[in-house]
Amino acid sequence: MIALDADGVLLDYSAAYAGTWARAFGVSPVVCNPDAYWPMDRWGVARLEGPALERFRASFDEEFWSTVPPIEGALEACSELVGQGFELVCVTALASRFRQARIANLRTLGFPLSDVLVVEDQGLHQSPKADVIKALNPLAFVDDYLPYFRGMPGHVHKALIVREPDGSPNAGPELSIVDSQHKDLRAFSNAWATRRAGRAGKP
Incomplete structure (x- = not known):
């Protein structure tokens, strides 16, 4: 075993992360650093707070976890x-x-x-x-x-x-x-x- x-x-969690960002905010992120380990750094997206952060977190739902490429x-x-x-x-x-x-x-x-x-x-x-x-x-x-x-x-x-x-x-x-x-x-x-x-x- x-x-x-x-x-x-x-x-590929990083690719799924980008797709979820687009689903949550209507904008597809572009690669900022292809050598970055963490998706936030790879895609160069903003660090969220408050309602925007809650909105993004809510996107990590059943649909997200069942469609990671x-x-x-x-x-x-x-x-x-x-x-x-x-x-x-x-x-x-x-x-x-x-x-x-x-x-x-x-x-x-x-x-x-x-x-x-x-x-x-x-x-x-x-x-x-x-x-x-x-x-x-x-x-x-x-x-x-x-x-x-x-x-x-x-x-x-x-x-x-x-x-x-x-x-x-x-x-x-x-x-x-x-x-x-x-x-x-x-x-x-x-x-x-x-x-x-x-x-x-x-x-």
Whole structure:
């Protein structure tokens, strides 16, 4: 089994963010910094307060969470991993009320997942995903957010998708807790195919 994050690994949250901004305010944002990790910085949109902020937050509804587009190459990477014999499970941090929307989104896009598990981020020092990963006991856990590797079992391979560098939380001493880094899920899939072939070739 391999456990996969959703936003930033399977799904393009940043693109969905721009679409939601357009839906809320009637103006489509343009890319300001393509190397920005956070959508607000990528699209260069205003920092909202008061009624405008509430209006935008209200746009992150069932429709939003059921229509996030896939990251380019992610579906193909999942198909390759399944073809290598791995079972794929999605472990995503999201408000539990949107679980069905997330499941519908991933299924509609055709991701070959055996299950989708939703955890709520409680702002603790340990990753909100740690207990789920301990229970699943996968061979590997793939995420694009370094703090979500805190408290993970040592024997589980921790693969970080590094993504865009500007403003990224994926830096500093905590990088020592991950076992590998990849630019996207396709790169992870290729690395694991090579790793598996190498093990198969051992006498």
